Amino acid sequence: MAETEKIAQMAEILSNDLFSEFFWQKSGTTNHNWTCENQEKHGNKTHPSDVVFYYDEPYSQSRTYINCDLKSYAKGTIKAAAIKDAIESLAKQVSCAEKSPEWNQLYIHDHVTPEICGLLFVYNHDGEYDKDFSNVLSNVKADQLDIPRGSKIVVLGPKDIFWLDNIRYDLCILRGKSGSDKIPNGDQCRFFYPQLIRKTNVQIEKAKAATLEMLVGPWIILEYKKENSRKGFIIYYKRKGETTEEFIYLIDYLRHYQVLSDDTDIQIRTLDTAPIAAATFKKAVDRYIEEMTESNEESDFSKLVRNIKFSTMPQVISTFSEVEIGMDL
Template identity: 35%
Template sequence: MSGETQNISAMAEKISSDLFKWFKWELVGPTNENFPCMKKDQHKTLAGTHPTDVVFSYKDPYLNRTIFLNTDLKSYIKGSITATKMRNALVSLANSIDCAQGCKEWKERYSYKNGASEVRGMLFVYNHDGDFDQSFYDVFYQSHNTETDKKKRGINLDNIPVRAGQKIHIIEPRTINYLQSIICDLSQLSHKREFPLGKKYQFFYPDLSLHKVSGSPEELPATVELLTGPFLIIKHNDVRHCNEETSQWETTFKHGYIIYYNGEGKNELEFIYILDTLSKYQLLDGNENIRIRIVNPNIHKDVRSIFMRAKDSYCQEWGFDEHKKTIIDAIDFQQVEFTKPRFSSVEIGWERQA
């Protein structure tokens, strides 16, 4: 097994166990495999194959179908990605999912289910030098250096060959660190007996006008759309602990909801929107513990004061009585430390050709 292959396989396993298992995704099939290209003249692959580093799957609660994420793993150091590298990666991934849906070998390898299933692409880009890169998406835009008068071309997404109905998701360093920060925070809350151990939590999905939630609430995963959205809501049961001295089970924290928000919290409207959403979902009835936890590398220095003003403004706007104000005031608000995960220590994936 080559060093590159070992690195990819190790990174895939670590991502699965340390990150996506918390969000109830499943790693399916082998890692770091190629499959035959079904459109060689159109895709013009050098080896006549497409790469698959790892495939994740989950059941989408709104679409009521299994989503297979044909994933390309990339690891890099800050500033090393060029527009050409990124474009090549996206083109390769687009061609891969174009063939995967109709490839018998791919379907057999990854237990693809006909009917209520869908293959998407996912580009997972990890910043392995630990220097969090907040300018990841700069590579997509054309830039001009005024000192040298040189232009750097960006990426025209219209030229990426994603066919109608197909999707590519990008999980980049900012999102990876956000998700890892949530996991670390939940682990700490569990240690303090303020969040249940095991699987006694679920991701909250309200029924929508055009989409109803399907599946058992306890088994619902966090979809890629939820993970990359502005916030996610986690519902949890009572937190119970066995007292070693009395051998009796005790409730250490009541059931409720945790809202993880990935904004900066620099104006009241951000929090008014969250409060309004919680009210619309009927979560502000006073029967549940509500905790809002903000996760962002650039949290505004006055975020707590801004949140307090947002609560006051929201209550005044809707003319709430004292009972409703008490419920709003009881919402716990905390900042979460932004962490840097360690999935790989070397650069991988950028020079590989299918």
């Protein structure tokens, strides 16, 4: 039993370190059981909340609360049946949390409009899982889950967690650097949400965190303040980088939302891209400049595009010692 508890703690430790880097905050108590609001249907007297995180939404006057189920598995124990059971259980938790006075009293701030969702965090603690996790999820039918309309459940599998953990590690490295690549501490940073045509960023000062949608999206963009009134942007790019078209789409996104400017430094950081991704990016830059300016000649615009840095970040795998966790080091 003690060994099982230590393994479970690994996911708790990693999730805390990981999501704090994306500016999520904890609410209420951890590892708490609260009364089920539909015991006859759910077959439970209580539901668990391993941890509840929250962040403010950029495009609405609301605060998202994420009820998390943290799982830590060895390679051979990530099975479809166990994951299906965990998702179904999490759906029941979210369903009850929406109407539970007890859950609301424990976790919801009384001055905000809450949005409640669920997160299944599937951490592979031995770092050896190499299968397609989507196959594990294939038997889960979303329309059969007991989840309120408008609510959502997100599953972060081993590969997703590996990607996010490497971003966390990379940000720590960049904060310790000197020179132009150095980034400031968190109070000078925010995740980037542009002003959209039909969606205005209504909480610019408060909504600094990366939303769940951003964390599972094709890229994560961090904006930060530099010295001498300059700004910096880091685009953590998740796609493979196999075609010029995908990079042209990204560059055009940066231009369209006015990230490209002469007072801004931009770098694209990748992890598991195609071997020729850097060369493909350079070709995309050349093609984009030609299509936008109808010329190969150097211009202010071409300098902005060519100044975008493209690099690969180091790969790491977070591991934990059961002995150290047991000693509470």
